[in-house]
Amino acid sequence: MLSVPIIMYAASYALFSKSTSSSTLGVGPLPPHPTNGPSILHIAGILLLLATLAATLIFLSVSLMKANRMNRELTARQAELMKLNKRYSMAKRKLESQFDKLRQTQMNLTASEEKYRLLFDRMLNGFVIAEPIFGDGGELVDVRFISANPAVIKQSGPDTPDLTGMTFSQAFPQEELHLDIYRRLLESDGPLCFELHETSKDNYYVVHAFKISDNLYGAMFENITRYKRAEGEIRRLNQDLEAQVDERTRELQEALKELEAFTYAVSHDLKAPLRAIEGYTTILQEDYGASMETDAREMMLHIRRSCGDMIGLIDRLLQYSTAARAELCMEPTDLGGMFDSVFRELSLLYPNRRIRFQLDSGMPVVYGDKMMLRAVVVNLLSNALKYTQYRLQTVIEVGYRQSEGEIIFFVRDNGVGFDPKEADQLFSLFRRLHSPVEFEGHGIGLVTVKAILQKHGGRVWIEGARDAGATVYFTVSGTVAEANPKMTAGGQYA
Structure with a gap:
């Protein structure tokens, strides 16, 4: 299309040039024309030139529009190409990442397989992988060993054949095939543990079997014949x-x-x-x-x-012997009331002494033998009165406390005390920490207390220091409830 305006422009230029040259060079006579305006040929050339310019402008406009459209299409194609390039880059990175993961997975699988193979070959227990064999009717008739590790021979003996590819009936023709076990294994999802007896060798095995897939299971076994x-x-x-x-x-x-x-x-x-x-x-x-x-x-x-001392010793020995052998007559026993009544009786033996007796009210009722527990109370209060006889005022405190769900009773005095290092010796027969000249006795009282409390499922221990008194703690396994405070006199005696 560009050739048309070019031709028109060339024609107009030729006409204009012709008219100019004829008048200037004097070639031939010019036609007569008016002297006051341009010639027709000159005007035609100018019009043709204008038409040529207009056609050129139209052509340029059309070309520019086409160029803009092509530029827009090119930009759109370029944007689409950039998107495709971006998608391609993303797909490439994704493929590279997947490839790296696949390669790492393959490496992990290879390492895992090597570890499994190493474990399979070197484990001490025998390990087999087997598949079930079904009959024509779909019932389980046998099992075939797919793989077996070297420890199978170690566990079952050197005369055991290579189990790989063999059925159980072929490998162990003399043994019973426990199909019920294998059937339960295939039907259940959890592992099974059972014992097997190999009658031909008189060997015993403990077997841990589990299902690998619907038609595959593994079994690990150990020879326990020695056990x-x-x-x-x-x-x-x-x-x-x-x-x-x-x-x-x-x-x-x-x-x-x-x-x-x-x-x-x-x-x-x-x-x-x-x-x-x-x-x-x-x-x-x-x-x-x-x-x-x-x-x-x-x-x-x-x-x-x-x-008199010998007769008393004989009586104490009889009491200790009876406490160790006698049967318990268990019944609810109010220890608070028992401490109160025993102190009243014993205090009559010391009319000239100043004694302050403190008894916690609400002492728990225990379940035990009343006669034996009374012997415990008599021995503990007698010792407290004996080892405080040189004090201007005797102070004896009886109470209880709870510790870690256990009720602990105690008898505390302000007597001469003892060396804490020798506390355990106080519960030994005939063992005394003081001479008979200072304090009379036979060394049997606390031993009897310990025997009675142990018979009741309790325990006893003692704490103290020289010239700082002593505290005997004891427990009784059966505690019924807290006693009514009205059941014991409690209070203080001076």
Whole structure:
């Protein structure tokens, strides 16, 4: 289209040039024309030139519009191309990331397979992977071993064949195939643990089996033949031991009965001559005391005192023996009331002493043998009164406290106390920390208390210091409830 305006422009230019040259060069006569305006040819050239310019402008406008449209299309194509490029870059990065993940997954799988293979080959327990074999009717008839680790031979013996590819019936033709176990394993999702007995070798195995897939399962087993034989030996030894224990128990019961009879016989046999000696010395002192010398009278007094001490020791030994053997008669026992009544009785023995007795009200009621628990109360209060006899004022406190859900009773005094390092020795038979000259006694009281409380399922311990008093703590396993404060007198006595 550009050639049309060019041709028109060339034609107009030619016309204009022709008219100009004719008048200037004098070539031929010019046609007559008016002297006051341009020639027709000149005007036609100018019009043709204007038309040419207009066509050129129209052509340029049309070309510019086409160029703008092409530019917009090019920009749109470029934007689309950039989007595609961006998508391509994203897809490329995604593919690269997926490829890296795939490569890492492959590396992990390779490492995991190597670890599994290493574990499979070196584990101490036998491990097999097997698949079920179904009959024509769809019932389970056998299993086929897919893989077996080297430990199978170690666990079942060197004569065990290579199980890979073999069925159970082929590998162990003499053994029973427990299809019920394998059927339960395939039907359940959880693992199974069971024992198997290989009758041909008399071996026992503990088996941990689990389902890998619908048609594949794994089983790990260990030879426990030594443990089973040791278990049988232990069972036999236990039976022998039970028989020996029964026999020793019968012998011990018979010995205890004989000892009990001997204890009572000896106690009576010992008491009789002691009472006779005490009686004769009393008669001698009453009839011939005036004629005796002073040394003789003192000797008679020592003899009577020694006889009384020996009789008391025999009674304490009998009490300790009874506490260790007697059957418990369990019933609710008000310890607060018992402490109150026992103190009232014992305080009558010391009419000239200043004694302050403090008893917590609301002492818990315990479940125990009343007679035995009374012996505990008598021993504890007697000791408190004995070891405070040199104080200007005796202070004895009886109470209880709760610690970690346990009720702990205590008897505290302001007596002479003891060395804390020797606290455990106070509960040993005939063990005393003070000489008989200072405080009378036989070293049996706290031992009896310990035996009675242990028989009740409780415990006892003592705390103190030299010249700072002592506190005996004890527990009784059965506590019924807190007693009514009206049940015990409580209060203080001075």
